Amino acid sequence: MGGTGFWWTWRVLGSLLLVPGILGWGKEGHYTICKIAEGFLSEEALAAVKELLPASAKGDLAEVCSWPDEIRHSYHWRWSGPLHYVDTPDFKCNYKYCRDCHDSAGHKDRCVTAAIYNYSMQLSSGYHESISESGYNLTEALMFLSHFIGDVHQPLHVGFTGDEGGNTIIVRWYRRKTNLHHVWDNMIIESAVKTYYSKDLAIMIKAIERNITDGWFNVIPSWKICANNQTVCPNEHASESISLACKYAYRNATPGSTLTDDYFLSRLPVVEKRLAQSGVRLAATLNRIFSSQAKQIADA
Known part of the structure; x- marks a missing residue:
């Protein structure tokens, strides 16, 4: 796997007070990912997740999947900001852990x-x-992991260094001025919920779940697998994301452009598939972590 020299140490659980901040995938996206994941958890994993969740979640993982976004701009948690994304060299359209996994100050x-x-x-x-x-702190570890598996599937969370993953590309989403990163975090999902799902996120989630069980049924096993029996494989997911960023996110979205139906209708299937993959892979990861077999290996 990639580097293991993580320099940040585990923090004592801080206040769960939620503060305003820029969201990755948007709250709706992260909620969708974790709600999908809940439906694919094994009995062992579901029990472990419920045991670790904070009381405020009331047993629902989806309720806390945006927590890392909601606390990242507070002073105590500012260190976590660079953990939400990885920037890659402009226009190379590939990702390499050793080259790319560092913060803006060069810390590996x-x-x-x-x-x-x-x-x-x-x-x-x-x-x-x-x-x-x-x-x-396993409660925080669960919430961070669930969130970051979602983030690595958002194509512009593995975008170009020069435009900060689309954050500095100013565009219009129909009549609204915004940036390209925000379009992918929030606006495609918000427009889909409003246009196709009766302004109800739960209906969109059900539609994606139907696609998982019907349209994508044959490829679901391949989504769950990590090579060499790894517990997680985010490098592969990051490589997928930068490829999608080049093929779909950046294309026809130059600074000052107005993105309307052509962009929305051709990118929505990409977004919905990435949400589905995130949910399925999050569940598969938690199933591997919390399996009895994993415990036997740890005890051996």
């Missing part, structure tokens, strides 16, 4: 793929050792 292993490796390791080793004796 500070990006979304490193964070996924880190928090999956914390969950796996900490949960199977003993929750009470673990040196990690």
Whole structure:
């Protein structure tokens, strides 16, 4: 896998007070991913997730999947900002862990793929050792991991360095001035909910779930697999994202352009498939982490 020299140490659970901030995938996107994941969890994984969730979640993983976005701009959590994305060289349209996984100051292993490796390791080793004796905060590890698996599937969270993943590309979404990153985080999903799903996110989630069980049924097993029996494989997912960013997100979205039906209708299927893949892969990851077999290996 990629680097393992994670320099940030685990933090004591801070206040769950939610503060305003820029959201990745938007709250609706992360909610959708975790709601889809809940439907694919094994009994063991579901029990473990419910055990680790904060009381405020009321047993629903989807309720806290935006938490890392909601706290990232507060002083105590500012260190987590670079963990939501990984920038790649402009126009190369590929991702390489050793080249790309660093923050803006050049500190290695500070990006979304490193964070996924880190928090999956914390969950796996900490949960199977003993929750009470673990040196990690497993509640936070669960929430961070669930969120970051979503982030790495958003194509512009693996975008170009020069435009900060589309954040500096100013466009219009129909009549509204925004930036390209925000279009992919929020606006495609919001427009879809309004246009096709009666302004009800739950209806959109059900439609994506039907696609998973029907339209994408034959490819679901391949979505779940990580090569070489790895617990997580975010490098592969990041490579998918930058490829999609070049093929769909950046194309026909130059600074000052107005994005309307042509862009929306051709990109919505990409967004919905990435949400589906995120949910299926999050569940597969948690199933591997919390399986009895994983515990037996840890105890051996």
